[in-house]
Amino acid sequence: MRLVLPLEPSLWSVKYRPTSWDQFVGQDTVLSHLKSLTQNQSFPNMIFYGPSGTGKSAAVEVYAREALGDDYASNYKLLNVRDIREMPVSKAKRSLQDLAKLDQSERTELDEYMSLVYREAKAALKTRGQSKEPNRSQMLQTAIRMFASTYTFSEVPVKILVLEEADALDNNMQQALRRTMEIYSDVTRFILITHTLSGWSPAILSRSLILRFQSPSLEEIEKHIAKIASSENITIDDGGVAAVAKESLGDLRRAINLLQVAAAGTSSVTERTVYEVNQTTLTREVHEMVSHAFSGKFLKARKTLRNLLALEGYLASEVSLEIQRDLVRRQLEPEVVRTALERLAEIDHRLTQARNPFIHLTALLASLTYIGNEGQN
Ligand SMILES: Nc1ncnc2c1ncn2[C@@H]1O[C@H](COP(=O)(O)OP(=O)(O)OP(=O)(O)O)[C@@H](O)[C@H]1O
């Protein structure tokens, strides 16, 4: 008989996703909190916050599996707020029968859930005598309520609803969420995952246990990278490991991806290979963007920025760091560099609190346009 082995995920960041507490790098305080909650069968509402690639989503999954045990499958749900907000009503309108006709690869679990949500939201409007389509906010509220409100019979007294990318909730949605949290507090616990605490309603913050995920130290990242390299039989020298850790900017997903890309093109990874694969796109596009700004083509610069953040998925902090490097590399008047770097430092600080980093980086581009113009006068 031929043995069929399960396929391994092709992305190492997925393959090495922690599935138990001992596989996490860093986060000691957070992990000890979560472990003791499960031990004590205590189920608070929680907010996990911190930068990308620090283990928030991985931790919520391990926690929920431990906390819910055998009831995990029926008592756990994860909803991505941004995905729901961005799903057009025309898509949610499709019936389950419509979806069943599609190929498996063309429909997701969310599509099916939203199909039910749409019908529920529409019915709720109808009972209030309204025949209009539900709007995005009503759809989102219904999506949350539908899971939060149902009782299930299980050993564990609660269900867990995770809201990913919860930064996408606006003020009205936060108000509605707070009410939902209160109404269903006997059956459902909420875990919100977000990058920042700024912009959150104090009413929600005060009802939640707040756990902060921090970027691991350079040494921790280096150790993890060396371990993965050895599991994958990759030859990498100390300079290569250090470069991966440094360029990851504290994001473990990024560190692992970088190792994988660097290893793909060579039999032995060094500092040079890492910089070569890492720098290409971002370095080139940031250079072009700054050149546009300096030469007064603000709209072009802004468009490049939008592509970097929204399409190519770079973090605002990466873009701002690369702008800094680019400014230093340019042969500019010392006075111009100084003014530009001062402005950059100000924006960089704002980015740590920002809900919409695009706005702040756009302001930086506007300043560069101005500085460039002044420099020519
Ligand atoms: N603390 C960690 N320990 C070990 N691996 C980690 C850790 N954090 C992140 N990773 C690696 O990065 C990947 C992404 O992690 P995860 O999805 O938990 O990040 P996140 O904090 O939710 O990021 P985002 O804010 O971008 O959603 C994991 O699959 C894993 O490979």
Ligand SMILES: [Mg+2]
């Ligand atoms: Mg996540």
